[in-house]
Amino acid sequence: MSEKTASNLQKRRIREHNPVLNTFTFIVLSISVLACVIPFLYIIAMSFSSPVAITNNRVSLWPVDFTVEAYKSIYEYPNFFRAYGYTFLYTFFGTLISLFMMVLFAYPLSKDWLKGQKIAMKLVIFSMFFSGGLIPNYLLINSLHLVGTVWSMLIPYAINQFNLIILINFFKGLPTEIEEAAVIDGLSYFGILVRIVLPLSGAALATVGLYTAVFFWNNWFAPLIYLKSSQYPVMMLLRNIVNGRTMIVDNGGMGEKSSLSISIKSAVIILSSLPIIMLYPFLQKYFVKGMTVGAVKG
Amino acid sequence: MRGSKQPKSSPYANKITFRHYMGKYWQFYAMMLLPLCYFILFKYVPMFGNILAFRHYKPLGGPYGDRWASGYKIWPAPFRYFEQFLLKPEFWTAFKNTLIISVENLIVNFPFPIIFAILLNELRNLKLKKFVQTVSYVPRFVSTVVVISIMSELLSPSMGLLNRLLDQLFGVGRIYYMNEPQYFRLLYILTDMWQFTGWTAIIYLAAITGISSDMFEAARIDGASRFQQIIYITIPTIMPTIMVMFILNVGHLLSLGFEKVLLMQTSTNMAVSDIIDTYVYRYTLGSSSPQYSLGAAIGLFNGVIGLILVSSANFLSRRLTGNSIY
Numbered sequence: 001m002s003e004k005t006a007s008n009l010q011k012r013r014i015r016e017h018n019p020v021l022n023t024f025t026f027i028v029l030s031i032s033v034l035a036c037v038i039p040f041l042y043i044i045a046m047s048f049s050s051p052v053a054i055t056n057n058r059v060s061l062w063p064v065d066f067t068v069e070a071y072k073s074i075y076e077y078p079n080f081f082r083a084y085g086y087t088f089l090y091t092f093f094g095t096l097i098s099l100f101m102m103v104l105f106a107y108p109l110s111k112d113w114l115k116g117q118k119i120a121m122k123l124v125i126f127s128m129f130f131s132g133g134l135i136p137n138y139l140l141i142n143s144l145h146l147v148g149t150v151w152s153m154l155i156p157y158a159i160n161q162f163n164l165i166i167l168i169n170f171f172k173g174l175p176t177e178i179e180e181a182a183v184i185d186g187l188s189y190f191g192i193l194v195r196i197v198l199p200l201s202g203a204a205l206a207t208v209g210l211y212t213a214v215f216f217w218n219n220w221f222a223p224l225i226y227l228k229s230s231q232y233p234v235m236m237l238l239r240n241i242v243n244g245r246t247m248i249v250d251n252g253g254m255g256e257k258s259s260l261s262i263s264i265k266s267a268v269i270i271l272s273s274l275p276i277i278m279l280y281p282f283l284q285k286y287f288v289k290g291m292t293v294g295a296v297k298g
Numbered sequence: 299m300r301g302s303k304q305p306k307s308s309p310y311a312n313k314i315t316f317r318h319y320m321g322k323y324w325q326f327y328a329m330m331l332l333p334l335c336y337f338i339l340f341k342y343v344p345m346f347g348n349i350l351a352f353r354h355y356k357p358l359g360g361p362y363g364d365r366w367a368s369g370y371k372i373w374p375a376p377f378r379y380f381e382q383f384l385l386k387p388e389f390w391t392a393f394k395n396t397l398i399i400s401v402e403n404l405i406v407n408f409p410f411p412i413i414f415a416i417l418l419n420e421l422r423n424l425k426l427k428k429f430v431q432t433v434s435y436v437p438r439f440v441s442t443v444v445v446i447s448i449m450s451e452l453l454s455p456s457m458g459l460l461n462r463l464l465d466q467l468f469g470v471g472r473i474y475y476m477n478e479p480q481y482f483r484l485l486y487i488l489t490d491m492w493q494f495t496g497w498t499a500i501i502y503l504a505a506i507t508g509i510s511s512d513m514f515e516a517a518r519i520d521g522a523s524r525f526q527q528i529i530y531i532t533i534p535t536i537m538p539t540i541m542v543m544f545i546l547n548v549g550h551l552l553s554l555g556f557e558k559v560l561l562m563q564t565s566t567n568m569a570v571s572d573i574i575d576t577y578v579y580r581y582t583l584g585s586s587s588p589q590y591s592l593g594a595a596i597g598l599f600n601g602v603i604g605l606i607l608v609s610s611a612n613f614l615s616r617r618l619t620g621n622s623i624y
Contacts, residue, residue: 018523018524018525020525021420021524021525022420024417025417025420025421028413028414028417029417029418029421029430032414032430032433032434032495032496033429033430033433033434035492036433036434036436036437036492036496037433039448039449039452039492040436040448042448042451042452042459043448043451046451054457055456055457057457057462059457059459060459061459101332101333101336102333104329104330104332104333105329105330105333105334105337107326107329108326108327108329108330109330111326114323114326115319115323116327120330120334123337123338123342124337127337127341127342127345129549129604129605129608130345130601130604130605131341131344131345131601132341132343132344132345132346132347132348132597133344133348133578133593133594133596133597133598133600133601134575134578134579134582134583134593134597135347135350135578135582135590135593135594135597136343136344136345136346136347136348136350136361136594136597137344137347138582138583139347139350139361139590140339140340140343140344140347140361142361143360143361155340156340158336158340159333159336159337159340159341188325189323189325189326189329190325190328190329193329214438214439217441218439218440218441218442218443218444219441220441220442220443220557221556221557221560225583235441235443235444238441238443238444238447239443239561241447242443242446242447242450242561262451262454262457265447265451266451269444269447269448272441272444273439273440273441273444276439276440277436277439277440280435280436280439284432284435
């Protein structure tokens with residue numbers, strides 16, 4: 001009897017330990033991790049390497065002949081800081097306006113007993129599957145006289161339906177007892193939203209705030225069609241460097257030019273991505289939860 | 299009815315008059331007022347702005363044009379712009395390219411995050427699991443511009459790391475991958491995989507973590523191997539999530555990553571990289587003499603097909619698996 005159990009256990013252990021599956025898991029996940037890390041390492045290495053080392057193909061994942069020349073060139077380039085400033089402006093105020101509008105919309109929509117709530121929800125959901133295309137949107141912004149102003153970056157993107165649904169689902173999950181007690185104590189619904197609901201919604205606000213900030217930070221197509229070149233954010237600057245429309249530096253011999261601009265391009269990539277990537281570890285503990293709440297129920 | 303114990307369930311619900319109701323709940327409507335007006339202005343007005351597809355656009359005029367479109371050659375009057383693009387081979391090339399890239403991308407990048415999530419769940423070392431997850435999200439946070447810039451550096455024929463590596467491994471020589479039409483789709487799909495796999499896997503991972511451990515326990519006692527547990531428990535249990543994601547993906551078949559394609563487009567890969575959205579862009583905002591009505595007509599055509607696709611995927615899924623999004 002005990003012998004049989006022991007042999008069964010052993011069999012089970014063998015079945016639990018599946019070498020093919022384990023190897024496959026190991027290979028796929030290792031490749032994924034390397035694929036995510038190596039491109040960034042390479043760009044960092046390029047941005048700190050000397051032009052000669054780059055042209056001689058000596059740079060791979062570690063800086064060769066360490067130099068900060070590329071970063072210095074950016075420092076001397078006036079448009080970069082202006083563009084950087086605009087990126088911060090669009091991201092900060094865009095996110096602020098967006099959170100304000102979405103909270104005001106999501107709180108009433110989280111009350112599914114409220115009259116008219118279902119119709120409003122249907123309006124939100126339908127607009128996720130059908131929308132005015134590029135042209136009607138452009139002509140609307142144009143007829144509101146927003147083209148060529150910074151408002152064209154801040155206003156049209158305030159409500160994103162996916163983020164809205166994350167907030168709605170989060171508010172729905174809050175305990176109603178506290179709100180009911182507050183109503184009995186004579187607090188208005190505005191008061192409840194500001195003094196009770198929002199302080200409890202840190203995780204959801206962080207999640208949605210991060211998604212929104214990432215959107216504004218990375219947006220380049222809207223600036224391309226709506227803004228004057230003097231208002232471009234840093235992503236448009238990078239796009240123009242990639243397309244070869246901006247020569248960021250014009251000094252240096254012909255031979256050095258392309259390799260020097262490669263290291264400058266790398267430095268621009270690093271500087272333009274760093275702030276938003278740095279936000280992410282602080283908010284990471286929240287956003288996985290937020291993402292799943294929104295996605296599963298949405 | 300998780301919202302609250304108020305109205306409806308209350309015995310007085312039907313007797314509450316409109317005035318009484320508004321007196322009690324007006325604040326909710328006051329909150330909604332600004333965002334709702336905003337929402338209608340920026341989401342629904344452009345939807346009706348699609349009417350421009352049937353109207354003649356007057357430069358510097360309003361967004362709805364100044365008169366109904368006249369006939370073009372064969373079709374009746376307001377369909378002028380539809381006839382203009384539907385009879386053009388250039389449009390159908392763009393249409394075909396869009397479909398091919400989308401379908402190929404769906405075939406590769408729809409299952410991959412599911413596999414990734416399942417494998418990640420197989421990791422018993424929690425710290426390692428957390429590390430892999432954290433690293434895999436990072437690409438989601440960088441801009442498409444950055445993704446394409448990094449790719450162009452990695453693949454640069456003169457000094458790119460990947461270009462050098464491929465040359466050394468397979469002796470293929472230095473190839474200008476970003477410019478060669480035959481690599482365009484591959485690069486599109488690989489960058490999508492790079493950017494979104496970890497992120498999309500979050501949803502599946504959440505669904506997998508939600509599976510009751512009793513089920514796995516029972517399967518283990520019955521002697522199911524880990525591979526059998528994946529096939530007979532994990533995948534069937536997360537099927538609803540998979541179907542919902544599938545429906546959403548199918549709905550977006552014709553609107554693939556326009557911004558990325560625009561960044562990757564060069565004069566040499568045009569034959570495979572011209573998609574519907576870049577075609578619209580080229581004739582409207584990217585042109586010195588924009589044809590807005592034509593652009594609106596193509597946009598509307600695209601939108602309606604998207605709506606039909608998502609409804610049919612939803613219908614089929616409800617019929618076949620019982621899962622649907624509405």
